[in-house]
Structure formats: structure tokens, C-alpha cells
Amino acid sequence: MTLEKKKVLDKTIYDNAKNHFLGNFPDSLPIEQAYLHIGMYLGWIIEKELYSEFFEDEAGTEIFRFKRRQIGPTILSEIWDGYLGYELFNREGNMFTYFYYAGGVFKKDYQKLLAGDLPSLYHVTDTWENYELIKTKINERYEEWKKLIS
Template structure:
């Protein structure tokens, strides 16, 4: 993807927890586990200030509390009903999310870094250690993407 290529990302919904717990979600797990992978990505977006003015206006306290590590990734995601859509991100955040999350690379990285030998993505524990592990990978992908699109 080049920087000149136009992407129509309006109305894009990248993920929604409901589609997980109404799908192949294991009955043996608490429903909150459907929010973990979404919350970890949203947390990374907050830590990198790639969120929109709308999100900042609507979630100012949650952004602050997450930044202070007072709320977990799961709680962050639950506040937004497990929704991950275009209006939560600024332009750069949307372009990267479209490429990385929408393109399936996040899921691949999540599986490789955190799921490994667990039965499913829903078995990953919401912990700050796990968050940091996936953040390291997302950071690497973000830097690679910025080079790809010429945003040094």
C-alpha cells in the first residue's frame, strides 16, 4: 500500500466483541474474555495517541485511567461494548488499523505472541505482561508500516 492510495475507511468496523461471544466462544470462559484482544489493541492506540477527537471527548476519563493503568484492557474494551470502529481513531490511527487490524496481521501477531499453545484467543489472560508483549509487536509493525507509507 502506498501513501497515495486512497482508502475508504468510513463506516469500517474492525471488530466487535458481540461477534465473538455469539460465535465460537467457549462456554467454559467468562464473557469478558471476548474483550481482551480488542482492549489490548485499543490500549495501544491510547498509549500512542492515535485516537480521534470524538473518542477523546467521549472517553477522556477512561483514557486517563488507562494511561495510569487504573483500568485493564478488558474494562477499557467493555466500556465501548467491545466495539472497534473507524470513529475511534484519527487519520493515521485509521490508516494503520485498516492495514494491520483489518488486514488480519494483528490476529496473526496476537496468536504468535500470546495465544501460542492456548486453546483459543479467548484464553489469553488480561495482564500487563501480556499487554506489553503484544505492544512490543504492534510497535514494530507500526514502525514498519510508517516506512512502507513514507511516514518517517
């Protein structure tokens, strides 16, 4: 990794729920819906153990509770104020997130798999079934990415 790319990754904020609910967010939905897609991605990061020591130190209880399905993606994201930034991920987690999430592929996959015919991506429901669908797709993208970088 070049020094320039490392500097970019070291300051990257991939997403923030605030940008969604202060933007073009449907008035008919509760604000919590702006957190869901972020929480689904963060949940995948947790399951793949691509999070940083900082995140583990700060969110150890939430990581444990998510893995046990005691809290869902929306709550996971709300605990972090809908923030998804570089310091939450380890090196590999950041590299993949930069490629997949920041590159816009995650949003396209999420839209296609979960939002489909819904009015917007914010209309997706927070269910473990939906999480499993997107998790499977992210796993596929992750394996493809690993082949690209090897």
C-alpha cells in the first residue's frame, strides 16, 4: 500500500447516518431506518473479525451481543451514532471497506437484494433474514476481492 493511500484510509469516514436523515430521507419513516444499512455492514465486519483493537476495546459488549443476536444491526449502528469510519476496522477491514463500501458496490448490492421494489433503501426492515441475505452477498464480494489482491 502506498503512503498516499494509507493516509487516505487513515482519515476515511465511509458513512454517517446523519448524512442520510438530514438529506433526502422519507418523512414517513422513523429516523432509525437511516442506521440499518450501516449496521448491517458493521455486523458483517464483526462476524468476519475485521474490526480494530480500538473498536473491540470500546464496543466489546456490543460485539458479543451482536454475535449472540441479542442486538440487531439498527441498534448496533445507533450505539455508534451511525458512524462508520476507518478507526473501527483493522487494516484488511479498511482495505476491503474502501474498495467495497466506499466504492459504491455495497449500496448497489443492498439496493438490489433488499430494497428491490421498495420505495427506497430506507424501507428495508431490520430482520435477521435480511441480514443473512446481505451477509451472503458481502461474503461473495469479499472472496472475489481477496482473489484480486492476491
